[in-house]
Amino acid sequence: MTKLRAIVLAFVMPALAHAEGSSPIIQAVVQDHILPRYETFANEATKLADAAQSDCRVNSAPLKASFNDTFDAWIGVSHLRFGPSEQDNRAFALAFWPDSRNKTPKSLTRFLVDGDPAGLSAEAYQEVSIAARGLYALEFLLFDDVVSTIGDPQYHCTLVQTVTQDIANNARAISTDWDNTYANLMMHPSESGPYRTxxxxxxxxxxxxxxxxxxxxxxxxxxxxxxxxxxxxxxxxxxxxxxxxxxxxxxxxxxxxxxxxxxxxxxxxxxxxxxxxxxxxxxxxxxxxxxxxxxxxxxxxxxxxxxxxxxxxxxxxxxxxxxxxxxxxxxxxxxxxx
The missing domain is CATH 1.20.120 (Four Helix Bundle (Hemerythrin (Met), subunit A))
Structure with a gap:
């Protein structure tokens, strides 16, 4: 039994020592800075999608207030460009800016003029150009003097709902991946993870x-x-x-x-x-x-x-x-x- 215990400890103790030696600074970065901010962003984005479902008109005060709350939450995590935010170009799909070639208004104009069916479903919309997605696209839909008035009002309203739901889906996916996987990978480096030390x-x-x-x-x-x-x-x-x-x-x-x-x-x-x-x-x-x-x-x-x-x-x-x-x-x- 003593020999078996010694063999088990020989394998287990190094792993325990590594876990116990995890940097308090990294623990604090993840637990106190990253995770709560991404959770806030996901929650605000969900509220934004709900606000758009309730009233998707461009003059909706609650919708614009929720837009600002969600934008605040995004800016609070916008510097965290690694890990889950970079999977499937999620961060770019949330925030395509700078847009030096004006791709966002051009893409949105095509959707609004053509009544593209992809604009009717958040699931389909995740396959469209990132220039037509995210908070900067939503800003054009709600605040731009031209884009906010183009096309059929009902389609425009539905497109606002689609874009906000797409934002909410992306935000929640990033937060969930941090909670379920990436937080542990960052706090406990290993030879098989993204951080070895x-x-x-x-x-x-x-x-x-x-x-x-x-x-x-x-x-x-x-x-x-x-x-x-x-x-x-x-x-x-x-x-x-x-x-x-x-x-x-x-x-x-x-x-x-x-x-x-x-x-x-x-x-x-x-x-x-x-x-x-x-x-x-x-x-x-x-x-x-x-x-x-x-x-x-x-x-x-x-x-x-x-x-x-x-x-x-x-x-x-x-x-x-x-x-x-x-x-x-x-x-x-x-x-x-x-």
Whole structure:
């Protein structure tokens, strides 16, 4: 019996030691940052689909309110571009932006003019172009002066219901996969999983943080800013629904939370990083145009550029201090390909 017990322990103890040695930082990233935010997103998306079933008209106040709640929840996870969000292009199907070739309004126009039967079923709609799916497509359907009025009103209404149900299905699929599979894979690295070590899992979390900051700085702010001589306010994210500044603020708030978790073992860096986030959020709070349309004026351009520069300070702390403290690199994230 003693010999058998020794043999069993020889196999079991290494596995137990590995589980017990799982990084507290990664545990916190998954349990306190990722899982609750994806659950919130899935719940809000379900409410959005329900709101569209109740009233799918473009002037429905409850529908537009639910749209904003769901968009908030999406922005809160939009930097987490790895794992379940990348399966079957789910994240791109939820958020096809930037759209430099205007594929979204073109695709939606074809659906609305032709009355395409694929627009009548969420199951069929998951096979259509990602440009016609997700929150940015829904924004066009509800807020764009042209797209919101095209075609038969009943078909338009049904298409809104289809798009919202497709969003809800995708959101729930991502949340479920995190709960059922990917959370454990990230918290307990193994040779057969996507992460072989805690360091690799930490690298993934840091990449999400770094590229999230970079995306907000260079894309959410940089695209509409353009250059001083040629600003492009119509390139701002979600300007039709008045969410351009809101998306920056929600993103920074969520990224600040992730930064606080990842940097917890390095209090000096954590304090400097959090102060940089607070400064950026304070500057965002002083902005007076929710769509960044004011960057067409000299003063407005400099005000928004000051916000962008504050994010550069955050990025520098991440690259020059936190990455070194964690012994990781910026790496590559799916947002880099947007």
């Amino acid at each position: 805690d360091t690799e899992a930490l690298q993934e979390a840091f990449k999400a943080l770094y590229t999230g900051v970079e995306f907000t700085k260079d894309t959410r702010l940089g695209r509409p800013l353009g250059s001083f001589n040629k600003p492009r306010p119509k390139r701002a994210e979600a300007w039709r629904s008045g969410r351009s500044l809101r998306n920056v603020e929600v993103s920074l708030t969520s990224l600040r939370d992730l930064a606080s978790v990842i940097s917890a073992d390095h209090p000096g860096v954590a304090a400097r990083l959090d102060n940089a986030f607070i400064y950026a959020l304070d500057i965002a709070a002083t902005q007076d145009d929710p769509t960044f349309a004011n960057i067409a004026d000299v003063q407005g351009w400099f005000e928004v550029d000051t916000l962008r520069q504050s994010l550069e300070a955050v990025r520098e702390i991440l690259a020059d201090e936190l990455a070194l403290a964690l012994e990781v690199t910026e790496g590559f994230n799916a947002l880099d390909g947007d």
